[in-house]
Amino acid sequence: MASTETPAGGAAPVRPALDTPFRRFLSDFTDSRLAVLAAILLVTIIILAVFAPWLAPQNPYDLAVVSIFDARLPPGSQSMDGVTFWLGTDGAGRDLLSAIIYGLRISLSVGVASAIIALTVGMIVGLLAAYAGGRIEGLIMRIVDIQLSLPAVLIALILLAILGKGIDKIIIALVIAQWAYYARTVRASALVERRREYVEAAACLGLSHARIVFRHILPNCIAPLIVVGTVQTAHAIALEATLSFLGVGLPQTEPSLGLLISNGFEYMLSGKYWIAVFPGVALLITIVTINIVGDQLRDVLNPRLQK
Amino acid sequence: MTRETVLEVRDLRTHFFTKAGVARAVDGVSFSLARGEVLGLVGESGSGKTVTGFSLMGLVDPPGRLVSGSIRLGGEELAGLPEEGWRRLRGRRIAMIFQDPMMTLNPVLRIDTQMIEAIRAHAGVSREAARERAREALARVGIPSPDERLAAYPHQFSGGMRQRVAIAIALLNEPEVIVADEPTTALDVTIQAQILYEVQKLCADTGLAMIWITHDLAVVGGLADRVAVMYAGRIVEQGPVDAVLDAPFHPYTHGLIGSVPSQNRRGERLTQIPGMAPSLLSLPEGCSFAARCPRADAACTVMPELSELEAGRLARCHHPHRTLETARGGAA
Amino acid sequence: MSVFILRRLLQSALVMVAMAMIVFFGVHLVGDPVYMFVTPDMDQQDIENVTRALGLDRPIWEQFWLFIANALSGNLGQSFIFGEPALGLIIQRMPATLELAFAALLMAVVIGIPLGLYAGLYPDSLASRTIMAGSIVGFSLPTFWVGIMMIMVFAVMLGWLPSTGRGDTVDVFGIQLSFLTLDGLRHLALPALNLALLKISLVIRLTRAGTREAMLQDYIKFARAKGLSRSRIVGVHLLKNILIPVVTVLGLEFGSLIAFSVVTETIFAWPGMGKLLIESIQQLDRPIIVAYLMMIVFLFVVINLVVDILYSVLDPRVRLGDRGQ
Secondary structure (H helix, E strand, C coil): CHHHHHHHHHHCCCCCCCCCHHHHHHHHHCCCHHHHHHHHHHHHHHHHHHCHHHHCCCCCCCCCCCCHHHCCCCCCEECCCCCEECCCECCCCCEHHHHHHHHHHHHHHHHHHHHHHHHHHHHHHHHHHHHHCHHHHHHHHHHHHHHHHCCHHHHHHHHHHHHCCCHHHHHHHHHHHHHHHHHHHHHHHHHHHHCCHHHHHHHHCCCCHHHHHHHHHHHHHHHHHHHHHHHHHHHHHHHHHHHHHCCCCCCCCCCCHHHHHHHHHHHHCCCCCHHHHHHHHHHHHHHHHHHHHHHHHHHHHHHHHHC | CCCCEEEEEEEEEEEEEECCEEEEEEEEEEEEEECCCEEEEECCCCCCHHHHHHHHHCCCCCCEEEEEEEEEECCEECCCCCHHHHHHHECCCEEEECCCHHHHCCCCCCHHHHHHHHHHCCCCCCHHHHHHHHHHHHHHCCCCCHHHHHCCCHHHCCHHHHHHHHHHHHHCCCCCEEEEECCCCCCCHHHHHHHHHHHHHHHHHHCCEEEEEECCHHHHHHHCCEEEEEECCEEEEEEEHHHHHHCCCCHHHHHHHHCCHHHCCCCCCCCCCCCCCCCCCCCCCCCCCHHHCCCCCHHHHCCCCCEEEECCEEECCCCCCCHHHHHHCCCC | CHHHHHHHHHHHHHHHHHHHHHHHHHHHHHCCHHHHCCCCCCCHHHHHHHHHHHCCCCCHHHHHHHHHHHHHCCCCCECCCCCCEHHHHHHHHHHHHHHHHHHHHHHHHHHHHHHHHHHHHCCCCHHHHHHHHHHHHHHHCCHHHHHHHHHHHHHHHCCCCCCCCCCCCEEECCEEECCCCHHHHHHHHHHHHHHHHHHHHHHHHHHHHHHHHHHCCHHHHHHHHCCCCHHHHHHHHHHHHHHHHHHHHHHHHHHHHHHHHHHHHHHHCCCCHHHHHHHHHHCCCHHHHHHHHHHHHHHHHHHHHHHHHHHHHHCHHHHHHHHHC
């Protein structure tokens, strides 16, 4: 293994060694106080979502705990058992705070899962396009262009219309609606790398295609992928919420934030604002913090890309 | 040299207030301009010649500001004029031509639009009358079939033709002074020669005065009546063009002339001025050229005055070249 | 010019055929399309009859040609729920959606361009920073959430504007229009603003970037050197240059406005084709879904074509370049 790598490394231009890249990254990232605040919030949200069963005041889907007599209580009310509902209760008498924490769990899982799958699919297709070139590349990029010209919400909507509801179906729809963004990003940075001398040198040495792609080209696409991945995760979460709100996304058994908002919407006209508003605020904070972190990542990672 | 003075600039200072400090782009520039006269304003890039031109037009943008000094155009003081006052002046009594003809005309507007608006900004004439004047102006700068060309867009013209259009626009309202900022630098040599010839004729025929900003001493030699050499925001030498080019007083002018190929004989080595132009943010005490000057000594730590060494010839130097040594080929 | 348009038309037709194929085979892949035409009270014999009558027993390629032939004659199937031609139902609802989308487009231009211009001309002022912060927020908020908040604030809490429906409409050549009556306008205001919000943010960003770039150009300085007034420089020299990219992008975004109207129409109960789509999805009314999709693709193709032509009209460089070919 070492013997194949030495000549390839020797052909590459000598790169200045970064003094512990992670530390440099951390100090660049913390330049913006807003980004640090967003990152802290985001970590909190993720912890809440992951450990929801232990952190939420009640299990909102345990019928033994939830009482219909507590339905639609305003924020700060007490249940008949003397439990305080800080954010009030929803139409079924569930503690809204707990429902939101559980909803976060579903929204985040769907967003992250679809982003990871879309990233993988897009990455493979993008690498294929950049590496194969010629007609295959032309065809792939044509499909990517057409797809990017159609709004993601429309693509997902139509797919769900055909596929039906369900957590697996919405993940499929989100993946199909979003893979093209990753494919375009990967192809763009892979094309830059492919023309570098060391890749040509590696090819001359008779290294296998797979080896060249995964050991030499792919590592250079990672920074832009992280940036696009962050922003697209936020998009996926917003998209899932939108679709669930429209009633074509998740079934009632998987109450994501979008569904909570949708369920609360009917009570809003009668002045019971909190059932729709608080899940909305949670959704908003999640999306905005991811976007701020993504923006900062772009700023921090970009100049290094150009080096 | 008893012609009537149209433009009188006294102690002009234009500074840029940047985060890194105050850049004194123009720092005490004085000169005057007579009717029909062409003044060559010469210097390296960053010497303040272009900023001087913009200052005369009231076109200095923040963080730059005209700090002090006086600009008198036909007896009227321009410094301190409000924006609307400047606007009424620009294009009517004092006009400007820019360096790159590819960039100065608006790409999405027709030539007639761009000419007619320049007339109607200053005079309440009808569109038809303005169009007629635009046509005449195009013909005057040597554009064939001006009627058709009026309806064209800038990208349909060559670079030389565009610069003629720009000159025609500058001439539209018959200004007293035109500030030309390296208008031929971006053009081919043959086209440059044609335009120079026509500009010279215009000035002689109409009494138009012109400030020709350039770094090209050859152009100045062929076109200007007088020349002012700028260095680091100040005029370091000024005088009749032939006298200055033949026997410069200031070591900087001397160096500039020495670095022009056509001024040297075959086989003779080109000289170059050592070092780099100083940063305008941190000008040294005393003479700003001292660090690059072969003649600098202790006296040069004090800023020399611009003093009249011969009739009509000024230089800002403690150790000016004298005629005799210049003829020998410099003191280096 | 005509060669250019002809080539673009051909391209557009190709895209339409490709999309028709995807829709057709997509529907085939998922389930037997005969059920698009079957009502619950049919028995096995009826279903077979329908299958034969629709040609569904024939090879799939033949069926595809049939589908295309039917589509070309405007037949995209019958709605299960309404029992009417699906395309007719879509077209019936289209004016409401188009009115909403055009109103949103107008808002994006009328609000976005002046704000973007201001932010570009005075980039350091407090107002400009507020505008830019607002546009960033506008970018990351989900449309449906903003719509809900608008209803809560303007309809429920303040009671200024109605939150559902089109209000009074006026019949113009058989098309119902809301914006011609005061009541219709009041109904249009919230949904249009909701739909416009993303585009306003986009226009602000585009206009600001274009303004900042253009103000540094020599032609602006030359225009000032001619003694033109600031209003003429900004209103003619600057605006005409930055309008080209803004109009291009906005035109292309019109399709996405129609797509996003699905969300807005659902929230504000605006009776357009987006709301029809959501209802059809919930009721599994597949012919309408197919008809909607074909209609949307058609709209996208037409919009792209119109934008290309508009672009060549606005930018003399493109226009004359094509004539020369």
